[in-house]
Amino acid sequence: MQMKLDEYITRFPERGEPVPMEFAGQWLAWNENRSEILSHGTDMDSVRHQAIARGCECPILQKVPRGPFVGGA
Numbered sequence: 114m115q116m117k118l119d120e121y122i123t124r125f126p127e128r129g130e131p132v133p134m135e136f137a138g139q140w141l142a143w144n145e146n147r148s149e150i151l152s153h154g155t156d157m158d159s160v161r162h163q164a165i166a167r168g169c170e171c172p173i174l175q176k177v178p179r180g181p182f183v184g185g186a
Contacts, residue, residue, distance in 0.1 A: 138179040142172035 118131070132141065142152045142164035151172055152163035164172035 132175075132177050136177045139177055141175045141177060142169070143175065144169050145171065145173070147173060 136150075136153055139153050139155055140157045140160040141150050142160045143149065144151055144164075151167050151169055152160045154160045154163075157174060157176075161172060161174060
């Protein structure tokens with residue numbers, strides 16, 4: 114059974130919202146509180162350096178799997 118976004122947020126508040134499918138297979142650099150994606154791409158080092166250039170000294174890096182995805186919009 115597919116879980117709707119509002120149910121996901123209610124059940125798992127510490128996880129934040131799911132990453133949009135457009136970032137599948139890419140590296141993401143988040144700000145310190147994971148509220149904003151600062152940069153993204155296929156090369157981890159360049160994603161990290163772009164986030165640092167945007168003013169985040171210690172970005173949180175995440176590799177988004179290619180799939181399969183369950184749920185989401």
